[in-house]
Amino acid sequence: MDGKSAVSLEVVLDRCRHGPGQQPNILQTLLAVQEALGHVPFNVVGEIARGLEVTEADVAGVLSYYPDLRTHLSGRHLIRICMGESCVANHCSRVLRELRDQLRVDVGETTPGNRFTLEKVYCVGNCAVSPTVIIDDELYGRMIPSQVASLLDQYR
Amino acid sequence: MVRLYLPNDTSSRAAGAARLAEVWQERTGIELIRTSARGAFFLEPMVERDMPEGRMAWFNVTPDDLPQILAGKGGTPVNEIPFLRGQTRVTFANFGVTQPLSLDEYRAHGGLKGLEAARTQSPEAIIEEIRISRLRGRGGAAFPVWHKWQVARETEADRKYVVANADEGDAGTYCDRMVMEGEPFRLIEGMLICARAIGADTGYIYCRQEYPAAAHTLRAAIQKADEAGLLQSHGHRLRLEVVVGAGSYVVGEETALLESLEGRRGVVQARPPYPAEAGLHGKPTIVSNVLTFATVSTILARGGEWYSSMGTERSRGTVVLQIGGRVKQPGLVEIPFGATLAEALERFGGGMAPGSRLKAVQVGGPLGSLFPVSKLGIQICYDAFAKAGAILGHGGIVVFDHETDMVELARHYTVFTAEESCGKCTPCRVGSLRSREILERIQAGRGTADDLALLADLGETMKTASLCAFGGRAPYPVLTAIEHFGEEFRRLTK
Numbered sequence: 001m002d003g004k005s006a007v008s009l010e011v012v013l014d015r016c017r018h019g020p021g022q023q024p025n026i027l028q029t030l031l032a033v034q035e036a037l038g039h040v041p042f043n044v045v046g047e048i049a050r051g052l053e054v055t056e057a058d059v060a061g062v063l064s065y066y067p068d069l070r071t072h073l074s075g076r077h078l079i080r081i082c083m084g085e086s087c088v089a090n091h092c093s094r095v096l097r098e099l100r101d102q103l104r105v106d107v108g109e110t111t112p113g114n115r116f117t118l119e120k121v122y123c124v125g126n127c128a129v130s131p132t133v134i135i136d137d138e139l140y141g142r143m144i145p146s147q148v149a150s151l152l153d154q155y156r
Numbered sequence: 157m158v159r160l161y162l163p164n165d166t167s168s169r170a171a172g173a174a175r176l177a178e179v180w181q182e183r184t185g186i187e188l189i190r191t192s193a194r195g196a197f198f199l200e201p202m203v204e205r206d207m208p209e210g211r212m213a214w215f216n217v218t219p220d221d222l223p224q225i226l227a228g229k230g231g232t233p234v235n236e237i238p239f240l241r242g243q244t245r246v247t248f249a250n251f252g253v254t255q256p257l258s259l260d261e262y263r264a265h266g267g268l269k270g271l272e273a274a275r276t277q278s279p280e281a282i283i284e285e286i287r288i289s290r291l292r293g294r295g296g297a298a299f300p301v302w303h304k305w306q307v308a309r310e311t312e313a314d315r316k317y318v319v320a321n322a323d324e325g326d327a328g329t330y331c332d333r334m335v336m337e338g339e340p341f342r343l344i345e346g347m348l349i350c351a352r353a354i355g356a357d358t359g360y361i362y363c364r365q366e367y368p369a370a371a372h373t374l375r376a377a378i379q380k381a382d383e384a385g386l387l388q389s390h391g392h393r394l395r396l397e398v399v400v401g402a403g404s405y406v407v408g409e410e411t412a413l414l415e416s417l418e419g420r421r422g423v424v425q426a427r428p429p430y431p432a433e434a435g436l437h438g439k440p441t442i443v444s445n446v447l448t449f450a451t452v453s454t455i456l457a458r459g460g461e462w463y464s465s466m467g468t469e470r471s472r473g474t475v476v477l478q479i480g481g482r483v484k485q486p487g488l489v490e491i492p493f494g495a496t497l498a499e500a501l502e503r504f505g506g507g508m509a510p511g512s513r514l515k516a517v518q519v520g521g522p523l524g525s526l527f528p529v530s531k532l533g534i535q536i537c538y539d540a541f542a543k544a545g546a547i548l549g550h551g552g553i554v555v556f557d558h559e560t561d562m563v564e565l566a567r568h569y570t571v572f573t574a575e576e577s578c579g580k581c582t583p584c585r586v587g588s589l590r591s592r593e594i595l596e597r598i599q600a601g602r603g604t605a606d607d608l609a610l611l612a613d614l615g616e617t618m619k620t621a622s623l624c625a626f627g628g629r630a631p632y633p634v635l636t637a638i639e640h641f642g643e644e645f646r647r648l649t650k
Contacts, residue, residue, distance in 0.1 A: 023437075025419030031402060058420075065421040065578075067403035068365050084327030085522055085554040088568060089481030122405060122522070122572060124366045125330035127478065127552070128197030128486040129171045137368065141170035 008036040009044055013051035024052035026062045030069050039070040074117035075110040077155045079103075082132040084123030092131035096120075098145040099133070102152055115156070157187050158226055161204040161211075163252065164190035165337045166369050167330065171200035172217070179219040186226070192338025194252030195488030196239045198506075204234060204252075213237065239485055242503050244466070246474045247450050248331075248490050251338055256373055259380055262341045270456030271386070274349045279309055282353040286452065288460030290472040295321055295408075295445030296520070296549045297625070298538050301452070307432040308354040308440040316356040317441040318347050319417065320449055322363040322370065323401060323408040326521025328552030331476045331488060332446035336363065336370035339450070340377035344386070344396065346449030349456055350442055351389040359396040360436075361446075362413055365403055374398045405522075405576040409624050410435075410443040412578060423578045424624040445550070447476060467493035471537035475548070481517075481555035482509045497553070498532035505555065512557035516640070520549025522572055523629035528640040547629065562641040563648060566634045567595040573630040584627025587618040591634060603649040608638060 016029040029052060033040050040048075040063055049056040063069050081087075081096050096107075103111050103118055110117040126132040129141030133148075135155060143151075160180075162173050177188060196202065199215040203225055206212075212231030214221060224230050234252075235241065245251070254261040262268065274282050287302035308316060320343060324332040335343055347359050363371045378396050381387055387394045399417060406412050407422035414436050416422035435441025451473065455463045464472040471493035477500060480486045485506035495503075497517065508514055517527045525546035527534065534540050541548050556565070570592035579585045594611050597603050615631030622628045638645050 023418060027402060027416060027419040028399070029419070031400070061421055062419070065404065065423075066401075069402050083568070083572075085518060085552075086328045086480035086486075088565070089554050089556045089560065091559070121366065122576070123325065123327035123329075124166075125324060125333040126167050126170055127328050127330055127480040127554075128195075128488070129167050129200065130480065130486075132170070139166060139170040141167065 009033060009047065012036045013048065017051065024054055026052060026054060026059055027066065030059070030063055030066075034069060039073045042071055074119075075114045077115060077136055078117050078119065080119045080121040080124075080134040081107075082122075082124050082126065082130065082134070083120045084127060084130070086127035087123075087131040090130045092143075094145050095131050095133065095143050095148060098148040102148055116152075157185060158205060159187045159189060160225065161189045161191050161252075163193035163200065163202065164256070165193040165334060166367075167197050168193045168200045168202075171197060173201040176201055176203070176217060176219060180222065183222070186222075189255060191254060192251045192256050193334065194234075194240060195248060195334065196237060196485070197487045198485045199237070199239075205231075207231070209233065210235065239487065239489075239504055239506070243490050244474055244492055245490050246454055246463075246466075247342070247447065247476065248334070248488065251334065251488075254339070256338050256340060257376055257380060259341060259384055262339065266457065267339075267341055267453075268345060268386075270453035271345045271348055273456045274352055279353045279355065282349060282456065283309060285456060285460045286353075289455045289463040290460075291448070291451060291455060291463065292471070292538065293444060294447035294451065294476070294550070296326070296547065298548075301444065301448060304430075304432045304442060304444070305350065305353050307430070308356075308442050311433050311440040313439050315358070315437075315439045316354055317436045317439060318350045318354070318356045318359040319413070319436065319441055319443045320347055320359070320361040320446050321408065321410065321413055321443055322361050322367070322446050323413060324364060324367070324446070324550065325405040325408045326523075326550045326552050328480050328518070328521060328554045329478050329550040331478055331551065333367050333370050334488065335446050335450045336361075336367065337373050340374050341381065342450045342453055343374070343446055344377060344381050346452040347396065348386065348389065348394060349452050350444070350449065351394050354440065354442055355390060356442070357389055357392050357394060359394055360417060361396070361398045362401060362407075362417055363398055364401050364407075371398050371400050404578075405572075406578040406624075406626050409626060412624075413443060414441065421578075423580045424626070426623065447550075468535070468537040468539070470539050475536055475551060477504075477536070477551045477553055479505050479553045479555070481553075482512045482514075482557040483507070483555050484509055493537045495536055496532065497527065497534050497536060500536060500553070501532065501555065508555070508557060512559065514555060515558045515560055516556045516562070516637075518554045518556070518633065519552070520547035521552050522569060523547070523626065523632060524549055524552070525632045526636040526640060531640075545632070547632075562637045562644045563595065563599055566637040566645075567592065567599060569630070569633045570595055573626070577627065577630075581621070581623035581627060583618045583621040584623070584630065587614050587622075587627065588630055590614055591631070595634075598645065598648050601648060605646070605649050607649060608642075608645055611635070611638065
């Protein structure tokens with residue numbers, strides 16, 4: 001870890017410290033750490049635990065429970081394909097197949113060169129204009145396989 | 157200057173409204189007003205303007221359509237859109253009309269009347285009004301709302317909480333998202349009424365991570381409400397905060413949600429005690445779905461009698477359906493309880509997407525039962541669904557077409573439940589995984605007839621022995637797929 005990140009972690013932990021008589025909020029602390037560092041590497045679990053005065057097991061337990069807490073940095077662009085039932089009914093599996101073919105990675109993997117990470121998500125509430133693909137914070141609805149290549153080009 | 161109305165909600169943006177706004181932003185002579193969405197998403201992006209004959213709408217607009225809109229040609233009167241005309245909009249009455257963060261517009265369209273009424277009433281009278289309305293929780297469990305409030309009211313404590321469950325995880329549903337993005341003051345108003353009724357001084361809105369726009373809009377709305385001096389409960393300032401989660405479907409279960417709110421693993425806890433007696437930090441807590449709070453304000457404004465005059469004997473008021481999948485007209489539909497599923501699909505779904513034929517309909521999210529064409533006569537109300545072993549859930553209706561492979565769909569459900577099981581109880585943790593393995597064996601052509609019996613057996617164990625509704629409902633989509641489309645499974649087994 002470089003020096004810059006270490007400072008941010010300290011600052012984050014300081015901000016998340018609970019007052020006397022209060023319980024520490026492990027989840028919100030981990031989300032704040034992730035916001036600062038981009039992920040929550042396993043090697044900071046000890047420091048977080050000490051900062052919150054809880055056990056490392058408490059922190060690791062929360063970290064491993066929530067799918068949106070990441071222990072590894074994702075690629076520069078995070079692509080998520082919605083697997084909610086409305087997307088499934090609109091044959092999002094075909095869009096997923098195209099994404100896999102274009103990126104040459106499977107769900108949960110990152111492309112060589114670290115440009116794209118492909119993940120799935122269960123419903124983003126965009127069901128009425130499904131299938132949905134989310135790249136970073138941008139939502140794309142009514143996706144069809146033939147649009148995948150040009151969509152990816154915007155992020156290359 | 158021509159004033160054009162363009163929705164700013166997540167789905168409208170994804171359908172093209174964001175692009176229109178981007179292109180038209182610099183145009184002189186037009187003023188873009190960003191509203192909530194009407195819910196007729198198949199028409200989005202939809203642009204509206206006021207004309208002498210009333211509000212006119214243009215459908216599926218592209219940037220090049222602007223001259224035609226400015227000339228006032230080719231529009232359709234909004235009140236003649238069949239999809240909207242056939243609805244009874246109560247909670248969603250102002251959608252598509254107002255700007256989400258304008259408190260003045262909210263007030264001008266009937267907002268805050270419920271809160272004003274509540275402030276002239278005793279807590280007991282508020283609870284009585286909710287009892288008369290016969291409102292049941294809209295998150296899925298359908299528990300009588302007044303009863304929960306009564307328990308929280310009567311439980312002595314130095315501190316009580318109001319929590320809005322905005323972890324809208326049921327795939328196929330988005331009405332909570334629409335409320336939060338489109339009329340956030342409505343949710344805040346409902347929570348304030350509840351806070352007054354039970355004596356709470358702190359409120360939380362637990363919003364799922366997948367809804368960034370909703371969380372953003374809510375925070376802005378809370379600030380505006382605070383500045384306007386609205387956040388008052390019993391003469392004190394009500395602390396109201398948005399808390400964003402980190403995924404996990406099970407967190408939508410109320411005890412798991414409270415665990416998550418306290419920062420722990422979102423694991424289900426055994427009940428009793430129920431949160432209304434001992435919830436957040438061990439204090440009496442009302443956890444209700446966003447839609448429930450959003451309905452409360454109208455009930456207080458217009459009276460419980462009025463609300464209960466709609467619907468069926470044990471399902472009063474309106475039901476908010478979200479019709480999706482392979483239909484021509486996906487969108488949000490609010491109608492009184494009591495229509496049949498077939499009627500709702502026919503009147504609003506508009507038939508199947510070109511080239512596809514209806515095969516199955518799932519109601520109530522990823523744990524809901526599947527219905528074949530022959531079973532669509534079921535009445536949309538809690539009783540009929542309970543009797544059929546199905547759930548209305550949060551009102552999600554997903555239509556699958558003839559190209560859907562039911563074995564693969566069943567496997568999809570088990571992948572979901574195996575991934576999302578919180579792991580606390582064995583039937584769900586192990587049962588979901590074994591179900592997935594059995595289906596994968598069948599798909600690989602190595603299944604036997606015994607495997608289908610084993611799936612049914614596993615399902616029965618999960619239904620009866622799981623700790624919460626997640627494990628208890630998880631077998632239903634799989635078992636109803638086998639029940640109604642058994643041939644597809646048997647074809648693959650020896």
